[in-house]
Amino acid sequence: MAVTILAIESSCDDTSAAVIRDGYVLSNLIAGQDVHKSYGGVVPELASRAHQANIVPVTDQAIRKAGIKISDINAIAFTRGPGLLGSLLVGTSFAKGFALSRNIPLIEINHLQAHVLAHFIIDREKKNATPGFPFLCLLVSGGHTRILLLRSHLEMETLGNTIDDAAGEAFDKCGKLMGFQYPAGPAIDELAASGNKKAFSFSKPVVGGLDFSFSGLKTNFLYFLRDRIRDDPDFIMKNKADLCASLQYTIVTILTDKLVKASVETGIREIGISGGVSANSSLRDAVKSMALKRDWNLFIPALSLTTDNAAMIGIAGYYKYLRGEFTGQDITPLARY
Ligand code: KG4
Ligand code: ZN
DSSP: OOOEEEEEEOSSSOEEEEEEETTEEEEEEEEOOGGGGGGTSOOHHHHHHHHHHHHHHHHHHHHHHHTOOGGGOOEEEEEEESSOHHHHHHHHHHHHHHHHHHTOOEEEEEHHHHHHHGGGOBOTTTOOOOOOSSEEEEEEOSSOEEEEEEEETTEEEEEEEBSSOOHHHHHHHHHHHTTOOSSOHHHHHHHHTTSOTTSSOOOOOOOOTTOBOOHHHHHHHHHHHHHHHHHOTTHHHHHHHHHHHHHHHHHHHHHHHHHHHHHHHHOOOEEEEESGGGGOHHHHHHHHHHHHHHTOEEEOOOGGGTSSOHHHHHHHHHHHHHTTOOBOTTOOOOSOO
16 A cells, blocks of 8 residues: 655745655645844744744645545654744644544654655656665755765764764855845855855865864854955945855865765765755765765755755655654754654
């Protein structure tokens, strides 16, 4: 019998619902929240209110688009954390209510694990290959920067983590200093294409092992701009593309240096990138050339699966369903999972 999972993601500022059947995506709908744009970051209270408004219509559309009946759904999977507590509460409460009313199992999902498991979604047309184990994945998003080792779909270990900001925050915070709206990553990526990545050089952190740090870069960028603007008030406007290219190059180099180190230390060449920042064209190009040079079996997610989405929650839910890993109605969300 086919296994049909309804999945809900509401950890940050995207409300998403998806239907997954036997590892294939039948629908994956995302409602973004423009309300945060002018604030330079996500405002938690506004995010949870927008989730409340969006969750029922988005889920309704996901079920319709999948062409299934509600009675076809075998289980509901939801993001338990990590994330913003108010946002997580909306998805968790909705999933609990849905499971109770349909008398189906409830499956709690770790958002980070889901980002990595996005690589195991099979595209119906492309019939893409999925990673073998052990699998090493660089997870880079607005909230996280980690190197994760997967021994199986559900066994995950953190080999390296950021000690301060995430890579996406480095893009967003430095972008804000240049006058970009939140999230700045995509705009920096676009403008960097016409800039010179060697125009300016910014500091790279010295952090031990496989850990990361981005707060020093942000401060370095801030002081650099402050000094240059003192001499020329139009400095940012005149040099925006070069600033974007140089900043992006620095961030990508910090990330890829550690990914190479992790691969060398573990001997693993089954490698992937995931999370919102894995949409970055320069990061994608950099890991592709590394894969050629180092004989990696590389996995880069489709752009639609890089940022937060419920399809990744659904695939994680599918593997938990197969293992019978269900949770009770007493479950509560975890801001820090
Ligand atoms: O995974 P995600 O949607 O949400 C979190 O779990 O945080 O990631 C959002 C982050 C934001 O910081 C955004 O600026 C960044 O991903 N991002 C990018 C690009 N697209 C999204 N950063 C650099 N280049 C991009 N093309
Ligand atoms: Zn995420």
